[in-house]
Amino acid sequence: xxxxxxxxxxxxxxxxxxxxxxxxxxxxxxxxxxxxxxxxxxxxxxxxxxxxxxxxxxxxxxxxxxxxxxxxxxxxxxxxxxxxxxxxxxxxxxxxxxxxxxxxxxxxxx
Amino acid sequence: xxxxxxxxxxxxxxxxxxxxxxxxxxxxxxxxxxxxxxxxxxxxxxxxxxxxxxxxxxxxxxxxxxxxxxxxxxxxxxxxxxxxxxxxxxxxxxxxxxxxxxxxxxxxxxxxxxxxxxxxx
Numbered sequence: 001x002x003x004x005x006x007x008x009x010x011x012x013x014x015x016x017x018x019x020x021x022x023x024x025x026x027x028x029x030x031x032x033x034x035x036x037x038x039x040x041x042x043x044x045x046x047x048x049x050x051x052x053x054x055x056x057x058x059x060x061x062x063x064x065x066x067x068x069x070x071x072x073x074x075x076x077x078x079x080x081x082x083x084x085x086x087x088x089x090x091x092x093x094x095x096x097x098x099x100x101x102x103x104x105x106x107x108x109x110x
Numbered sequence: 111x112x113x114x115x116x117x118x119x120x121x122x123x124x125x126x127x128x129x130x131x132x133x134x135x136x137x138x139x140x141x142x143x144x145x146x147x148x149x150x151x152x153x154x155x156x157x158x159x160x161x162x163x164x165x166x167x168x169x170x171x172x173x174x175x176x177x178x179x180x181x182x183x184x185x186x187x188x189x190x191x192x193x194x195x196x197x198x199x200x201x202x203x204x205x206x207x208x209x210x211x212x213x214x215x216x217x218x219x220x221x222x223x224x225x226x227x228x229x230x231x
Contacts (some may be wrong), residue, residue, distance in 0.1 A: 050217035
């Protein structure tokens with residue numbers, strides 16, 4: 001069982017906006033940055049969002065991150081078929097002295 | 111473009127040892143923290159271990175503490191993971207991952223393609 005809680009699945013139609021939530025606690029999200037990773041089928045994960053809401057170069061501005069208290073969200077606007085992937089949130093946990101991941105959310109583009 | 115190439119995976123019996131290596135190139139290796147992250151096929155991601163740029167600070171997941179040892183050789187731009195007392199639940203793809211900065215608390219901004227470790231008799 002993951003320390004960060006994500007919904008196992010999410011879906012949307014092309015052009016739609018979808019959000020994926022990530023719930024934690026004061027020892028992780030509440031006190032540290034949140035990161036989001038995208039894993040396309042058969043590929044290694046890729047950094048999507050760092051420091052709660054920053055996008056690495058090359059990541060479209062359709063992807064955005066936010067954080068409030070002990071929860072975070074990833075929003076994808078203008079949904080495209082190529083966004084179909086698994087999405088993971090992550091954060092440092094002060095109690096565990098290590099990095100923790102959410103269980104992952106499988107996004108389906110209908 | 112950053113390149114991370116893992117090697118050393120394979121089939122190993124429970125209780126035995128295995129050493130993973132990661133050859134890094136196209137970036138200044140000793141400027142960044144490095145990590146190992148694993149993934150059971152079809153399952154989620156699990157951070158295994160991380161090491162700062164100068165090996166001054168090292169961290170392990172509770173699931174591997176006391177059995178796995180991370181190390182790095184900055185002169186060779188290489189990262190290692192010595193895995194002892196392997197268990198069936200250690201079966202996974204192991205990814206070599208570059209940190210965004212020098213310290214353990216940072217984004218994982220580049221990932222290797224992974225090497226599969228299978229622990230089975």
